[in-house]
Amino acid sequence: MYSSIIKKVLMALSGIFLMVFLLQHLAINLTSLFPDDGNTFNKISHFMGYNPLVQFVLQPILIFGVFFHFIMGFVLEYQNRKARISKYIYHKTRSSWVSKNMILSGLVILAFLALHFYDFWIPEMDYKYINFKQPDSLKYFHELQEKFYGQTTRTTIYCISFILLGLHLNHGLSSSFQSVGISNKKEKNLQRLAIIYSFIISFGFSFIAIYHYFVH
Amino acid sequence: MDLQLKIWRQKNKLNKGEIKNYSIKNIEPDMSFLEMLDILNQGLISSGEEPVAFDHDCREGICGACSLVINGAPHGPDKGTTTCQLHMRRFNDGDTIYIEPFRGNSFPVIKDLVVDRSAFDRIQQAGGYVSVNTSGNTVDANATPIPKPDADKAFEAAACIGCGACVAACKNSSAMLFVGAKVSQYAHLPQGKVEAKERVTNMVKQMDKEGFGNCTNTGACEAHCPKEISVENIANLNREYLLSKIK
Ligand code: HEM
Ligand code: SF4
Numbered sequence A: 001m002y003s004s005i006i007k008k009v010l011m012a013l014s015g016i017f018l019m020v021f022l023l024q025h026l027a028i029n030l031t032s033l034f035p036d037d038g039n040t041f042n043k044i045s046h047f048m049g050y051n052p053l054v055q056f057v058l059q060p061i062l063i064f065g066v067f068f069h070f071i072m073g074f075v076l077e078y079q080n081r082k083a084r085i086s087k088y089i090y091h092k093t094r095s096s097w098v099s100k101n102m103i104l105s106g107l108v109i110l111a112f113l114a115l116h117f118y119d120f121w122i123p124e125m126d127y128k129y130i131n132f133k134q135p136d137s138l139k140y141f142h143e144l145q146e147k148f149y150g151q152t153t154r155t156t157i158y159c160i161s162f163i164l165l166g167l168h169l170n171h172g173l174s175s176s177f178q179s180v181g182i183s184n185k186k187e188k189n190l191q192r193l194a195i196i197y198s199f200i201i202s203f204g205f206s207f208i209a210i211y212h213y214f215v216h
Numbered sequence B: 001m002d003l004q005l006k007i008w009r010q011k012n013k014l015n016k017g018e019i020k021n022y023s024i025k026n027i028e029p030d031m032s033f034l035e036m037l038d039i040l041n042q043g044l045i046s047s048g049e050e051p052v053a054f055d056h057d058c059r060e061g062i063c064g065a066c067s068l069v070i071n072g073a074p075h076g077p078d079k080g081t082t083t084c085q086l087h088m089r090r091f092n093d094g095d096t097i098y099i100e101p102f103r104g105n106s107f108p109v110i111k112d113l114v115v116d117r118s119a120f121d122r123i124q125q126a127g128g129y130v131s132v133n134t135s136g137n138t139v140d141a142n143a144t145p146i147p148k149p150d151a152d153k154a155f156e157a158a159a160c161i162g163c164g165a166c167v168a169a170c171k172n173s174s175a176m177l178f179v180g181a182k183v184s185q186y187a188h189l190p191q192g193k194v195e196a197k198e199r200v201t202n203m204v205k206q207m208d209k210e211g212f213g214n215c216t217n218t219g220a221c222e223a224h225c226p227k228e229i230s231v232e233n234i235a236n237l238n239r240e241y242l243l244s245k246i247k
């Protein structure tokens, strides 16, 4: 079995991989804000949806990365809980709530992913690989508007998830530096980077959802 | 001052244990926390009861024997302070104080507030040393020039007294701060380089074998460490470990 340190390194690397993906995802979604009736957004989405490299190489790697990350998260959480069977009656330590509850924010992200797949990915797979419908390079922007315009429940759930995602990413990124052997204490800029990154992701995705909630 | 104490009592390793309530009167603010417990014990002994067992030795913050989780915090409310150097003036008349042992499967309770920290000894024995030839040709350590920043780092890491508060504070009962300190104190010195690879491999192996949890980098260890050992040492441990796998 891998040592605790190797497990944490794998956790960090899979997390950082997902973080790079998120940046790319955000960049594409931001194009849906362009005042061109979703033209750019449709073009890029269509490219991503039909490029064989993206569909059959990058997408499986991404899905593997997600599964690897949260399963490893469960393994670590299980081991960590098991390491203290007799609990404290009263334990109040000086450490942040987010850092102590990564499994909680992680579970919210997991639940969100299920919803997000149900909303966008499953219909897409159904369209392409089950019903074999003709490629329609104009449908993406419409779908996005349909899912968010005036849809209070969905928009709210998405935004709450983005806040928890931001918290998870903030601790996750600064922690992953430690895990791979770069002190985030000595390099104060790394903590700043984690704050800036998680804010951009959290705020960026929320803004897009709220924008399409109000604007058609 | 008068206090209400809620103290963990446990007969032995196998017993279940529970919190028991004690009232104690006329405690002077200048007493140390352990003196307060001494007075409690005197009272218990004179009324024919079993005194509360707790660990202590030097009572001046250097040996690492004292422990206790006081109101949820290992070594109590003050930063950079061992339990033995905590004073009663930190509390108010009428306060209720919870006193529990350091907890973690790798630190089993022996009796009341005394836990078995020999897991740390076994980790040390696995590699926390430098081998020196002592057969008449020893070299004075000071004869080896060491850059000041390295010497300082090694010295800061070596300040760890092996008390185990890092484990007690960590939600995962992780021993990474202790092992990080013990690995770093040698990693920064030329004398430590020779056995660096075996040291980090064996100490981490023993740490995992003892059943300590993984590190989530919550930073609770550093915040409760009486010697304020920096989590930088954990990053250092991870780096040493990874390099040892590559080299
Ligand atoms: C799918 C749901 C997710 C779950 C259940 C989950 C769970 C966890 C858990 C439990 C940890 C803490 C592990 C530990 O330190 O003991 C963690 C850390 C981390 N997560 Fe996630 N996570 C999820 C999604 C994500 C996503 C989407 C990203 C990035 C885009 C991410 C990035 C990270 C990073 C970078 C760490 C830090 C690793 C380290 O401390 O070295 N996680 N995750
Ligand atoms: S690192 Fe600090 S808390 Fe941990 S054993 Fe050493 S002195 Fe005690």
Ligand code: FES
Residues within 6 Å of the ligand: B055, B056, B057, B058, B059, B060, B061, B062, B063, B064, B065, B066, B082, B083, B084, B085
């Ligand atoms: S009794 Fe020695 S450090 Fe507290």
